[in-house]
Amino acid sequence: MPDLAELFRTEPGTLGGRYMRTLWHPIFIASDLKPGWAKPVQILGEKFTLYRGEGGAPHLTAFRCAHRGLQLSVGWIEGDSIRCRFHGWKYDGSGQCVEVPTEDESTAKTVRLRSYPVREYLGLIFAFIGDGDAPALPRYPALNRAASCGSRPTRAPAISSSTWKTIRCTSPSRTASRSYTSIVRKFR
Numbered sequence: 001m002p003d004l005a006e007l008f009r010t011e012p013g014t015l016g017g018r019y020m021r022t023l024w025h026p027i028f029i030a031s032d033l034k035p036g037w038a039k040p041v042q043i044l045g046e047k048f049t050l051y052r053g054e055g056g057a058p059h060l061t062a063f064r065c066a067h068r069g070l071q072l073s074v075g076w077i078e079g080d081s082i083r084c085r086f087h088g089w090k091y092d093g094s095g096q097c098v099e100v101p102t103e104d105e106s107t108a109k110t111v112r113l114r115s116y117p118v119r120e121y122l123g124l125i126f127a128f129i130g131d132g133d134a135p136a137l138p139r140y141p142a143l144n145r146a147a148s149c150g151s152r153p154t155r156a157p158a159i160s161s162s163t164w165k166t167i168r169c170t171s172p173s174r175t176a177s178r179s180y181t182s183i184v185r186k187f188r
């Protein structure tokens with residue numbers, strides 16, 4: 001019998017981590033990420049760079065620049081791209097390097113950061129940090145009205161407790177604890 005504690009480690013490569021990376025996760029309050037701003041975020045033991053382009057689209061990319069590894073979130077946003085503060089390498093929202101100062105275009109084309117799908121829903125930014133294609137983002141119709149009224153998620157307890165009960169019962173951790181054996185089989 002595998003150690004149950006394994007399920008609650010979520011770093012890359014762990015049993016719980018592999019399972020949790022098959023799901024979408026809410027990672028930030030959407031209104032707290034202003035256009036033109038970048039933030040460092042940590043999800044399931046991994047660090048990332050979350051930023052919102054000047055046009056309003058959010059992006060999630062690797063935590064560090066591919067050149068000398070500076071934390072990208074201390075860089076600045078140009079349009080829909082982020083530029084590293086150290087030597088100025090510039091990456092677009094897909095993680096593709098689009099400019100290396102002092103080098104020609106062909107150099108930039110060979111460099112790409114990993115990037116991840118993100119969606120805004122219910123006033124939150126959701127991300128999928130697993131491998132392969134992201135599944136459809138789950139929808140919670142009962143919460144749509146609160147979100148469309150502009151309520152921040154922190155005010156959501158005003159929603160009926162039965163709604164929350166439904167959500168809690170389908171939460172990843174609950175599902176995980178009930179399906180431990182099948183998860184072990186699938187992700188070990």
Ligand code: FES
Pocket residue numbers: 065066067068069070084085086087088089
């Ligand atoms: S470390 Fe980012 S451009 Fe050099």
